[in-house]
Amino acid sequence: MGKTSSRDRMKNEVNAGSMADIAFLLLIFFLVTTTIAEDKGVLVRLPPWSNEPPENLKMNTRNVFSVLVNADDQLLVRGENMRVEDLKDATKLFISNPNKEADKAELPTKAIVSLKNDRGTKYKTFLTVYNELKAAYTELRNEESERRFGKLYEYCSREQRDEIKKIIPVVISEAEPTSYGDES
Amino acid sequence: MATFEKKRGKASPEVSTASLPDIIFMLLFFFMMVTVMRDAELKVDVNTPEATELTKLEKKSLVNYIHIGRPKVAYRDTYGTKPRMQLGDKFATVADIPLFLEKHKATLPENQRQGITSSLKVDGSVTMGIVADVKTALRKANQLKVNYSAGKRVD
Numbered sequence: 606m607g608k609t610s611s612r613d614r615m616k617n618e619v620n621a622g623s624m625a626d627i628a629f630l631l632l633i634f635f636l637v638t639t640t641i642a643e644d645k646g647v648l649v650r651l652p653p654w655s656n657e658p659p660e661n662l663k664m665n666t667r668n669v670f671s672v673l674v675n676a677d678d679q680l681l682v683r684g685e686n687m688r689v690e691d692l693k694d695a696t697k698l699f700i701s702n703p704n705k706e707a708d709k710a711e712l713p714t715k716a717i718v719s720l721k722n723d724r725g726t727k728y729k730t731f732l733t734v735y736n737e738l739k740a741a742y743t744e745l746r747n748e749e750s751e752r753r754f755g756k757l758y759e760y761c762s763r764e765q766r767d768e769i770k771k772i773i774p775v776v777i778s779e780a781e782p783t784s785y786g787d788e789s
Numbered sequence: 790m791a792t793f794e795k796k797r798g799k800a801s802p803e804v805s806t807a808s809l810p811d812i813i814f815m816l817l818f819f820f821m822m823v824t825v826m827r828d829a830e831l832k833v834d835v836n837t838p839e840a841t842e843l844t845k846l847e848k849k850s851l852v853n854y855i856h857i858g859r860p861k862v863a864y865r866d867t868y869g870t871k872p873r874m875q876l877g878d879k880f881a882t883v884a885d886i887p888l889f890l891e892k893h894k895a896t897l898p899e900n901q902r903q904g905i906t907s908s909l910k911v912d913g914s915v916t917m918g919i920v921a922d923v924k925t926a927l928r929k930a931n932q933l934k935v936n937y938s939a940g941k942r943v944d
Contacts, residue, residue: 624810625806625809625810625813628810628813628814628817629813631817632813632816632817632820635817635820635821635824636820638824639820639823639824643845644845644846644849644852644908644936644938645843645844645845645846645938645939645940645941646837646840646843646844646846646908646909646936646937646938646939647840647842647843647844647936647937647939648844648906648934648935648936649935649936649937650933650934650935651924651927651928651933651935652928652933653928653931653933654925654928654929654931676916722917723917724916724917724918724921725916725917725918726916726917727913727914727915727916727917728838728911728912728913728914728915728916728917728920729838729913729914731917731920732838732840732913732937732939733838733840735937736840736841736842736939739842740841740842743842779924781921782917782918782921784918786916787916787918
């Protein structure tokens with residue numbers, strides 16, 4: 606039985622001690638190359654394109670909240686200068702209109718926020734302004750869901766969300782930019 | 790005293806390192822899963838602005854990326870310093886957008902196509918002119934779900 610003994614000898618295990626080193630090497634490689642890429646951003650829905658010019662809807666001016674951002678990154682809100690810091694509160698006040706003022710939206714469902722910019726406006730400013738407008742809507746929705754269901758909008762169920770969406774729809778229209786101050 | 794030393798000498802317990810490879814492998818697999826290899830090298834400088842109202846893009850395969858920014862220093866001799874758009878791994882113009890979107894669409898099954906999002910990664914210092922042109926092109930191509938990529942602002 607010399608044969609079996611030699612086969613027994615071949616059963617010798619491979620030394621697994623270096624396995625950890627190999628794994629470590631791979632681990633370090635992946636650690637270095639990993640960028641846990643979180644792509645986040647402001648989600649918007651663009652209006653569909655149509656070749657016909659939009660029909661001139663007779664809009665009650667009290668329901669339109671026009672925001673203009675010019676090529677020097679200045680804000681003009683309903684014909685008046687405004688700082689970006691004040692924009693959110695002004696928008697909220699306009700949409701909710703708690704004191705039923707005559708120059709603000711009749712109902713949140715009728716309110717339209719219109720954002721217009723020049724071609725020379727910096728993208729950063731544009732996004733900051735857009736963000737403020739969206740934040741105003743988010744806060745209003747949160748307040749509404751807090752009042753109705755006692756929790757924040759993002760924790761609501763689908764039906765509850767739909768209900769709030771009906772009361773406060775987000776209407777931010779991005780108008781075609783005017784052609785001032787583009788880079789040449 | 791002597792007994793003391795003897796006791797110590799006897800008990801020399803080593804921690805078993807046999808499970809070390811397993812632990813390391815587990816970590817390795819974790820990092821292999823979360824790693825995303827950059828598929829396209831960026832040829833434009835993109836420093837996205839910061840915002841608070843952020844939505845996370847969930848499904849990577851449903852997203853196509855449009856980068857807009859000034860060309861990196863290495864490409865300035867050829868492409869100048871005016872903001873340019875990068876689709877995939879090369880510079881492109883607005884006219885290339887429909888084909889780019891169509892190519893991405895073709896890789897997906899029919900029932901997922903309405904969930905396609907375009908992620909606009911735009912440098913903060915770029916003016917809105919080129920962004921407006923891209924937006925118009927996207928609307929014409931009926932790609933209406935758009936995400937303005939932005940970092941988280943902490944205030």
